[in-house]
Amino acid sequence: MAKYSKTLKLKVVQHYLSGYGYPTTSKFFNIDQSLVRQWVAQYNKKGESAFSEKQIHRVLSLELKLAVMESVLIDGLSAREAMIKFDLKSPSQVFNWLRQYREHGIDGLKPKPKGRTKLMPKPIKLSKADQDKTQKELLEELAYLRAENAFLKKLKALTLEQEAKEAAEQQRLQDLYQD
Known part of the structure; x- marks a missing residue:
């Protein structure tokens, strides 16, 4: 353009x-x-x-976008008329909002976060409850978590063993039918 x-x-x-x-x-x-x-x-x-030559970039509120959608969808204004009424940059802005509204509803009109997402997750902070626990409570929780970890390791080992047995049986049956 x-x-x-x-x-x-x-x-x-x-x-x-x-x-x-x-x-x-x-x-x-x-x-x-x-x-x-x-x-x-x-x-x-x-x-x-x-x-005016220089137009200031302004962030448009959700309420304004909804008012534009209402005037287009309910009052029957064209995109160009809505652009003029609400002092927008171009009618394509109205068309984009209409498409987003039809695809995602009101959530499609909400402002999106700008910039890159952070690559490193935030460090885990201990809750106040963890800091207030006694040594005995912490040791009990540690024992429980160790037992849970051991159980999950054993379950994984049994699952792998079962899958290996099934694969061996499948191979044996294939060998029988091939001979």
């Missing part, structure tokens, strides 16, 4: 407002007619400040 200067946008709007229609203005400047409509509507709403 091409970027257009503030002066060009103002010339296009002034040309339209001087009595030429959308098609004539569009052909004269070799610009899509929908852009002419958009710029005229923005100019009518905010004046020359609608075309």
Whole structure:
């Protein structure tokens, strides 16, 4: 998508407002007619400040996004009309929100965390309950965890042994049928 200067946008709007229609203005400047409509509507709403060169990046709230969705889905506004009404950057922003809303519901409109995920997990902090335990309680818990660990090791060994027996039996049966 091409970027257009503030002066060009103002010339296009002034040309339209001087009595030429959308098609004539569009052909004269070799610009899509929908852009002419958009710029005229923005100019009518905010004046020359609608075309300020530097637009500040702003984080849009969930409430604003829901209001936009409501105006499009319930009130029947087009994406371009909603863009102008809520002072958004482009109608594609509205289309993206509509797609996200249809796919994921309200959760699709919630802000996503920015940046990379952390590779290292946070260190495990002992809870206050662990720090307040007596030595006897800690030793009992240690004995329980050791027993649980031994049980799981034995279970794993038995499972591996059983799988090995089944594999050996399967091999023996294959050998019998091959001979």
